[in-house]
Amino acid sequence: MPLHSIAVPDSIAKLPHTEDAERLIDRANERIEAFMLSEKTTIENFVPCDFHLLDQALTWIDQNHLMTGRRFCEIGSGFGVGALLASLRQWESVGIEIEPRLVEQSNELADELQNEAQFYCGSFIPRGIDDLADWATEVKNVDSEEGDVYDEIGWDMGDFDLFFAFPWPGEHGFFEAVFEACAADGALLLTYRGREGMDLVRKV
Template structure:
């Protein structure tokens, strides 16, 4: 499944570069995680029963690979993606792997926490001023026992602050870092 996802990403990015348009049509960027490493982290969390619930959300789901891996492990997975054109890519990916994983277009930042993403960084990729995806999923940020994110360098602290503001007590945040590390945190 990971190899299929990586091939889809490569084909998609190659077609976007070949057509002269940037990712999402707006010149943005997409950097995939090391999905095998992320799977190892997800599996460790699942097998040890560390998450308080099996509800999982991928913040910035891209092609939906991490949400698919979580579903394959047994989590009730979903994803929220800011780039509209990636949502059908993720839906197609999970459908072809016979997984039931819903994806929503929108920001993972609920309106109540948008102030935490007010940064003076022109490279910030956080979705501010965009409706969040929770209504479309019929869920709230505090419904999830485990949230996964791959923040851009320099945005890790903001993602952690948003998690602390909106996640349920005891929920876990698993982040993949540009240093190729996985960081697991629990909300106190």
């Protein structure tokens, strides 16, 4: 099995947040609400995850020393809250988002909070994946165009230790397939699954 499942206990929901994380989440929620109200056209594919649960999952991964290094990438980063929370842990943190308005919002939030996460506009899907066209037929809410954003970042998917994504229901298989094809052995993929909570796999 190239992807090994790691059970994330429900008890992570009891883990505390730092003051900085609480402040970040509160400010992000305020900005997201203001952005949604002010935009004339909605961004259909953008829905924020449960930021508190995401922060707790990152804490749990950190406390259990599950990462093989300190590089984090939020794929489809929306407002960038996952990348910003990761950066609070002094991880080298990147968000990749295809919608320019969301990248602008992420950068503004990072500036306001003096957070060092870096945001890039483009597709998280690298070029040259053989079976991409077949997998892409299974997703409606992911833009399946390939991009060159990793050239701009200076790292490719194989250089990251932990990825986070919030796939739409039924679309997590696409993220796992891209992760399995391109991530390094030992890398982790954390996905938010709505009411089912957090799911974690390692490429082995």
